[in-house]
Amino acid sequence: MKSLPKKNEYNPDYDLFKLKLGLSSTPSNQKKGSTDNLDMIENTFIIKEKEGLLENIFNFLPVPLIITRKKNAEIILISAGVETILQINKSEIIGKKINDIIVDNQEYKQFLLQLNIHGKVQNSEIAIRNFHGNNILCLVSIETIMANEESLLIHSFNNISEIKILENAIQNSEDNLRTVFENTDVGYILFNQFQNIVSYNKPASIFAIKEFNKEIHIGTNFSTYFPEIMREYLSNIITPVLNGETTSFERYILHKGEHHWYYVKFSPVFNKDQVVAGFIMSMENITDRKKNEIELNNSLSLVTEQNKRLLNFSYIVSHNLRSHASNMSSILNFLEKEKSENEKAGLLIHLKKVSNLLNETLYNLNEVVSIQKNLQTTLEKLNLSNYIDQAIAILDKEIKSKNVTVHNNVPSDIFINYNPAYMESILLNFLSNSIQYSSPERLPIINFTILTKNNTINLLISDNGKGIDMNKYHDKIFGMYKTFHGNKDARGIGLFITKNQIDAMGGRIEVTSEVNVGTTFKITFI
Amino acid sequence: MDRGELNHFNKKKQMKETEKICIIDDDEIYIFLIKKSLSAMGINNEVISFINGSDALEALIQLKTNNEELPGIILLDINMPIMDGWEFLTEFRKVNIDTYKKIPIYIVSSSIANEDFEKSKTFPEILDYLSKPVELETLVSILNF
Numbered sequence: 001m002k003s004l005p006k007k008n009e010y011n012p013d014y015d016l017f018k019l020k021l022g023l024s025s026t027p028s029n030q031k032k033g034s035t036d037n038l039d040m041i042e043n044t045f046i047i048k049e050k051e052g053l054l055e056n057i058f059n060f061l062p063v064p065l066i067i068t069r070k071k072n073a074e075i076i077l078i079s080a081g082v083e084t085i086l087q088i089n090k091s092e093i094i095g096k097k098i099n100d101i102i103v104d105n106q107e108y109k110q111f112l113l114q115l116n117i118h119g120k121v122q123n124s125e126i127a128i129r130n131f132h133g134n135n136i137l138c139l140v141s142i143e144t145i146m147a148n149e150e151s152l153l154i155h156s157f158n159n160i161s162e163i164k165i166l167e168n169a170i171q172n173s174e175d176n177l178r179t180v181f182e183n184t185d186v187g188y189i190l191f192n193q194f195q196n197i198v199s200y201n202k203p204a205s206i207f208a209i210k211e212f213n214k215e216i217h218i219g220t221n222f223s224t225y226f227p228e229i230m231r232e233y234l235s236n237i238i239t240p241v242l243n244g245e246t247t248s249f250e251r252y253i254l255h256k257g258e259h260h261w262y263y264v265k266f267s268p269v270f271n272k273d274q275v276v277a278g279f280i281m282s283m284e285n286i287t288d289r290k291k292n293e294i295e296l297n298n299s300l301s302l303v304t305e306q307n308k309r310l311l312n313f314s315y316i317v318s319h320n321l322r323s324h325a326s327n328m329s330s331i332l333n334f335l336e337k338e339k340s341e342n343e344k345a346g347l348l349i350h351l352k353k354v355s356n357l358l359n360e361t362l363y364n365l366n367e368v369v370s371i372q373k374n375l376q377t378t379l380e381k382l383n384l385s386n387y388i389d390q391a392i393a394i395l396d397k398e399i400k401s402k403n404v405t406v407h408n409n410v411p412s413d414i415f416i417n418y419n420p421a422y423m424e425s426i427l428l429n430f431l432s433n434s435i436q437y438s439s440p441e442r443l444p445i446i447n448f449t450i451l452t453k454n455n456t457i458n459l460l461i462s463d464n465g466k467g468i469d470m471n472k473y474h475d476k477i478f479g480m481y482k483t484f485h486g487n488k489d490a491r492g493i494g495l496f497i498t499k500n501q502i503d504a505m506g507g508r509i510e511v512t513s514e515v516n517v518g519t520t521f522k523i524t525f526i
Numbered sequence: 527m528d529r530g531e532l533n534h535f536n537k538k539k540q541m542k543e544t545e546k547i548c549i550i551d552d553d554e555i556y557i558f559l560i561k562k563s564l565s566a567m568g569i570n571n572e573v574i575s576f577i578n579g580s581d582a583l584e585a586l587i588q589l590k591t592n593n594e595e596l597p598g599i600i601l602l603d604i605n606m607p608i609m610d611g612w613e614f615l616t617e618f619r620k621v622n623i624d625t626y627k628k629i630p631i632y633i634v635s636s637s638i639a640n641e642d643f644e645k646s647k648t649f650p651e652i653l654d655y656l657s658k659p660v661e662l663e664t665l666v667s668i669l670n671f
Contacts, residue, residue, distance in 0.1 A: 323636035326659030
């Protein structure tokens with residue numbers, strides 16, 4: 001610390017201060033030789049000494065401070081922090097105007113206006129230019145001080161360039177995330193541990209309005225968006241999520257008769273202590289994908305079913321043709337060796353039988369092949385009731401001979417788009433089956449009725465006949481050459497052909513039966 | 527064609543001339559031909575034939591009940607109406623005819639499906655699986671006179 005100079009002793013620092021602060025080296029009211037004057041000079045010197053101390057502090061102060069004259073903006077004092085920011089020596093800046101280092105002086109003028117009104121400017125952003133011409137973004141605070149009746153401005157700068165770069169980076173990152181968040185097709189809702197909504201994106205909002213006719217509001221509870229009936233179910237889902245488990249599922253929402261499929265996922269959100277602080281619910285509309293999947297599965301089922309039929313068909317072809325061929329071969333072997341004409345004649349009769357059976361088999365197989373071939377056959381709008389009446393008329397002789405009562409309860413306004421030949425064949429087959437296997441223990445009754453369900457027409461053909469033992473034959477009823485009643489004339493081909501025709505038209509056939517009670521066939525027309 | 531792979535109980539015994547040959551097959555021409563083949567080979571054993579498993583089972587139970595001699599061999603088809611070969615085997619096992627007499631059973635079928643052949647392995651009663659047409663030599667061999 002410097003020692004107090006003696007009175008009238010030359011002190012360069014003292015003079016420098018007087019100069020800097022605009023003080024005359026000799027105060028105007030000073031009178032030489034006057035004790036008062038001496039005291040005043042001494043006091044002044046003490047002040048100046050303190051100011052010298054202040055300047056020394058400024059020389060080391062890392063905080064960037066600039067003191068200017070208010071009247072002309074001249075820089076009269078800077079702290080070491082300013083040298084660091086501006087990369088300039090003190091001597092190069094003292095005496096210059098503050099405007100020389102301010103990038104946007106209009107902005108600075110605004111600050112000065114603000115200063116005049118409010119007395120100070122606090123933490124306002126401003127850019128200053130360093131020695132190399134680079135702009136440095138700072139927060140500036142400006143205050144007015146009075147020194148020797150002159151207004152001085154103290155500018156304190158806080159370099160926020162790096163902070164700003166980081167802030168911009170974070171902002172950009174957030175903007176990017178937000179862009180992704182808002183532009184994804186997946187709806188996201190963030191919930192806190194109390195299951196209240198913290199944040200959500202646009203697709204989530206659309207989802208809530210579209211499916212539940214509700215707008216999402218931050219702070220509302222998860223459960224309020226779902227019907228009461230679903231709350232227990234949802235609670236069972238959320239509980240494990242709040243225990244840290246992720247869960248996901250596919251679910252449809254029935255909306256105006258349409259299935260809207262969603263892939264819903266609940267993921268826990270952990271805080272830094274790895275404690276569950278909430279969860280994210282994501283919902284992705286997968287209706288199109290699901291429709292494709294369902295169509296694909298249907299196609300797969302169809303292909304599997306067709307493949308099964310094809311395999312069954314090839315099995316039948318192989319079995320039946322082999323059977324006839326082997327019989328023919330054996331008969332011919334005997335014929336070659338046989339000398340007795342009588343025996344030969346007997347063998348020829350058997351050969352003819354085999355030949356007829358082979359013909360019949362080939363005819364049946366051809367019929368099945370033609371059904372498969374005629375899939376693209378022309379459809380016609382057929383009056384179902386009329387076709388039933390026709391079948392009844394064709395089998396009139398059989399109906400009368402067995403004293404069968406047939407009720408056609410199908411309304412006359414039911415029309416089916418169907419292949420006419422198949423329709424005739426199907427109805428004749430079922431009707432003749434019911435007549436053929438009527439029970440001798442009761443008067444046979446056959447009913448044709450319609451059951452409409454979900455816009456699908458089902459035709460029920462029920463009888464009170466012998467019935468079929470479903471435990472034994474449920475998987476064989478529609479098989480080729482399968483017979484169930486011990487009837488010698490049964491060829492086991494009718495139901496096989498009928499099922500193939502119904503399948504070929506995209507329909508379904510089901511059967512329920514009970515021995516000694518009767519049988520009901522249900523044809524579903526698609 | 528003799529698959530020749532099934533020999534579960536490989537205990538072929540000499541068939542007596544008095545023993546019946548049981549054919550269960552819905553193909554009447556095949557039954558006629560087997561009978562003719564046997565006759566051509568000078569085998570005069572009585573042939574009893576049934577067009578489905580149910581009739582055969584009923585007859586076998588009757589024979590057992592009447593203490594009549596059970597057949598010395600069964601030639602069994604698979605695909606038959608009313609009761610097919612597999613159902614016959616299942617029911618046959620239930621009536622315990624085997625405890626009175628072990629009857630060798632041969633599958634004789636037009637089926638060459640591997641599925642049928644594999645299934646036949648699950649019945650220890652089946653001695654072999656023969657595909658139609660059965661050669662005379664094979665027939666002699668299985669009758670084992």
